[in-house]
Amino acid sequence: MHDIRAIRENPAEFDAALSRRNGKGASDAILALDEARRAKIAAAEGAQAEQNKASKEVGAAKAKGDEAEFERLRALVGEKKAEVAQMQTEAKELDAQLTAMLMELPNLPFDDVPDGADEADNVELRRWGTPATYDFTPKEHYELAGVIPGMDFEAGAKLSGTRFVVLSGAVARIHRALAQFMLDTHVDENGLSETWTPVLVREEMMYGTGQLPKFGEDSYRTDDGWWLVPTAEVTLTNLVNGEVVEQSTLPRRMVAHTQCFRSEAGSAGRDTSGMLRQHQFEKVEMVSITHPDSSRDELDRMTGCAEGILQKLGLPYRTIVLCTGDMGFGARRTHDIEVWLPGQDTYREISSVSVCGDFQARRMNARFKPADSGKPQFVHTLNGSGLAVGRCLIAVLENGQQKDGAVRLPEALHPYMGGKTLLSADGQLV
Structure with a gap:
């Protein structure tokens, strides 16, 4: 979520950054709603002051025996009390509208993020490894005899x-081995702390990381109100x-390492063959909570961790x-890693690493206490x-395939x- 104070202080800068994401600014509507909310709060505070003043004067009028003034002031107290309650209700409604508006807006990109409309405008940073050449036509993973x-x-x-x-x-054993290998590497070599978490979460947790309210159709919700996590990021x-x-x-x-669940809304007809796009799948997910000054460097470190597995x-x-x-x-900058799949003769996404700045932290109210004992600040999340x-399994099977349909496994x-x-052509490990 965005900082309303930053929008107030520099609406033009906010609009310019937001327009890089969706082609239009939003500060006018935001600030109009914010102004109305603040005006209603100020009016409620003014009415509250009048109510307090009249309440003090009621007793004085009663002590003087001024019945008329006593009745007038008592009526005024009741009137102001109702007025304050009404204004506070209206202020809360405006605040809810403002929060809902801010919740719908995407994060602002870093200045070094390339402008573009879609994946065709993404920019390659580097490549590693040389795709193998075969004396036969490579097959997709689900076509291999051994698979x-x-x-x-x-x-x-x-x-x-x-x-x-x-x-x-x-095949199930290779899949399990891949997850274990990833976890061991991240814990033993990359210094990550292994964590086990539920896959059912409360609705507010989905709001916290930005899956709600805008992307509810992409996930599954139980009748009891829990949501199945689309990733352990949540x-x-x-x-x-x-x-x-x-x-x-x-x-x-x-x-x-968790099970993940996605409805794949909007992906009808895409990648319907094989394991590439499933409703239930497994991921080994990395999350970092950092000081604001180090989050950009942390993005590069995490990208390196994912690349190291490949x-x-x-x-x-x-x-x-x-x-x-x-x-x-929710991202301010994202690095995608695409693995080579010889069966498709192309690179396909296998990891996406993003820095979110304080965007998620504001939604979660997640802060840190500075070492100098200053005012708490929002953390940064990645x-x-x-x-x-599953996608790594696909890559291992396709890149290791042999002419007879067997698969040579990575060392x-x-x-x-x-x-x-080796996964033999008849589906056995040898």
Whole structure:
């Protein structure tokens, strides 16, 4: 959420930054509503002062025996009391309208974010690795002979409908090994704190990280009012919801492996084959809570953590910075990492790392107490995939594929596979 004081102080700057996201400013409507709210609060305070003054004078009139003045003042007290109550109600309604308006607006991009309308305007930062060449036509993951026995989309559809899958046997073990490998790397080498969190959250937690109110259709809500998390960003970030933490505890760097749930609203017809876009999937999510001065550097550090997983697995990738028209709602700058998929002959997103500044912190009222004992300030938050487990499975299977449909596994996974190095063409680990 945005700082109303900053909008008041420099509406033109706010509009210029916001227009890079959605093509238009919003300060006029915001400030008009804010002015009406502040005027109503001031009027309520004035009426409250008159009420207090009349209340004091009531007793004096009674003591003097001035019945007429006593009755006039008593009526005035009642009138002002009702007036104050009405104005306070109206001020609260205007405040709710202002909050709702601010809640709907996306975060403001950093100055170094490229302008653009959509993914075509994203800018590549770097590449790592060289895609392998094959003496055969590479297949997609679900077409590989060794994968077919352990990846059952028909069973998933029978159990739950489209965009679900049942993994079994060797494929399920590779999937599990990838998640374990990611967690171990982030904890042992990258200094993240492993955290286990619920996947059902209260509605206010979804508001805190920006999934609500605008993107409710993208997630699942239970009849009891809980929401299924679209990513552990929701739970990890909200651990500081409503808190005032000590500056000495920052940065807080966390990682969690969870099930994630997305309705994929608006993606009808996209990536319907294979595991690329599922309603239920797993991610290893990184979240950092930082001091404002270090959040931009933290974005680069977290991007490096995600890239390091792919490097250890020997998977070629490219890293891009998203343009203003392709960034997520809560981000100020986002780095996407796209892994090479030979079966599709293209790079596909496997991680998205974003710095949100104080945007989420304001929604959550998450602050830190400065070391100099000054006034509490809002923390900065960051989140990123480290990585999407299912998509990493796809990349491992496709990049390691052999002509007969077997899959050679990355060396980094061998210790997690009991020393096995190959998914054979008949679906066995050998």
